[in-house]
Amino acid sequence: MPNPVPYNSRPDEIIDSASGEIAVFNSAGQNIDSKVVEEFGEEWLKFNKFEDEVIKQIGDEYFDIITDEMVNKSTYALDVGCGTGRWTKYLSSKAGFIEATDPSNAIFAASKLLENTNNVRLTRASAENLPFNDETFDFAMAVGVLHHIPNTQVAMNDCVKKIKKGGYFYVYLYYSLDNRGSLYKLIFGGVNFLRKAVSALPGKSKRFACDLIAITVYMPVIITGRFFKVLGLKKIANKMPLSTYHNRNFFVVRNDSLDRFGTRLEQRFSANEIVSMMEKAGLTDIVISKNSPYHHAVGRKI
Numbered sequence: 001m002p003n004p005v006p007y008n009s010r011p012d013e014i015i016d017s018a019s020g021e022i023a024v025f026n027s028a029g030q031n032i033d034s035k036v037v038e039e040f041g042e043e044w045l046k047f048n049k050f051e052d053e054v055i056k057q058i059g060d061e062y063f064d065i066i067t068d069e070m071v072n073k074s075t076y077a078l079d080v081g082c083g084t085g086r087w088t089k090y091l092s093s094k095a096g097f098i099e100a101t102d103p104s105n106a107i108f109a110a111s112k113l114l115e116n117t118n119n120v121r122l123t124r125a126s127a128e129n130l131p132f133n134d135e136t137f138d139f140a141m142a143v144g145v146l147h148h149i150p151n152t153q154v155a156m157n158d159c160v161k162k163i164k165k166g167g168y169f170y171v172y173l174y175y176s177l178d179n180r181g182s183l184y185k186l187i188f189g190g191v192n193f194l195r196k197a198v199s200a201l202p203g204k205s206k207r208f209a210c211d212l213i214a215i216t217v218y219m220p221v222i223i224t225g226r227f228f229k230v231l232g233l234k235k236i237a238n239k240m241p242l243s244t245y246h247n248r249n250f251f252v253v254r255n256d257s258l259d260r261f262g263t264r265l266e267q268r269f270s271a272n273e274i275v276s277m278m279e280k281a282g283l284t285d286i287v288i289s290k291n292s293p294y295h296h297a298v299g300r301k302i
């Protein structure tokens with residue numbers, strides 16, 4: 001198992017958590033939206049009870065393009081914006097050691113979820129101020145994080161800098177519906193309008209509105225899709241909005257509704273734009289998964 005390296009700077013403070021001490025580094029900077037970070041802290045402290053089977057089931061979809069060569073027992077890995085630490089947990093059985101970082105209070109949720117995982121260290125830090133030397137890691141990932149950062153390209157560069165030459169970077173970024181038809185895009189236009197209104201609400205009202213959306217919008221569409229599948233109309237079901245959720249439970253649906261409608265800053269990218277950003281960050285051999293969630297990709301550092 002690789003040994004975790006010492007931090008390359010002194011933490012501002014050390015805090016206690018369920019899984020032990022956590023070093024805190026200053027997250028203030030040019031490329032961070034502190035309101036978004038604060039709201040994620042609130043979100044993840046409410047939604048942190050991920051069962052192992054759910055993590056495994058969804059993780060297999062997120063990480064379908066990750067091979068044993070990219071992540072194995074000798075891999076020293078970095079999870080940027082780990083949130084509840086669910087994907088750190090997923091990869092912890094495959095990787096050697098993982099540094100899981102997040103600038104928000106979500107780090108406390110992660111400390112609970114990862115309480116019994118001994119090949120992980122938690123650190124409170126932002127993508128811009130990661131307290132590790134450049135070219136430290138064999139593998140780094142940012143899962144659903146960089147589209148919530150003002151300058152996604154700069155944040156990606158900051159992550160890739162920390163990877164050794166020949167190491168890998170995995171990213172999941174919201175897609176710009178580039179692989180969808182015009183009806184889907186039209187529906188999404190309305191959805192995005194709703195997101196702008198809902199995400200501006202204060203905490204409790206926002207959570208209530210997102211739950212309402214989960215029940216009145218997500219669930220009817222998901223149940224209709226599941227019904228089509230039962231009738232053998234799999235092709236139609238898979239083309240419907242929210243088809244990813246046909247095998248998800250209601251907890252995940254509620255969480256994602258809050259994630260999607262409750263966040264002020266979200267950016268979306270086409271597959272081509274993602275490849276181009278990854279190339280600019282210094283990656284090659286880029287693979288974009290053909291499967292949902294759209295888009296997730298991995299590349300090797302030159």
Ligand SMILES: C[S@@+](CC[C@H](N)C(=O)[O-])C[C@H]1O[C@@H](n2cnc3c(N)ncnc32)[C@H](O)[C@@H]1O
Pocket residue numbers: 031032033036037040041044080081082083084085086087102103104106125126127128142143144145148149259
């Ligand atoms: C949608 S959540 C994803 C969490 C986790 N990766 C997952 O997929 O479950 C986005 C996370 O990015 C973190 N985040 C936001 N701005 C960040 C920044 N500038 N640097 C690092 N993480 C950031 C938030 O605190 C939040 O936990």
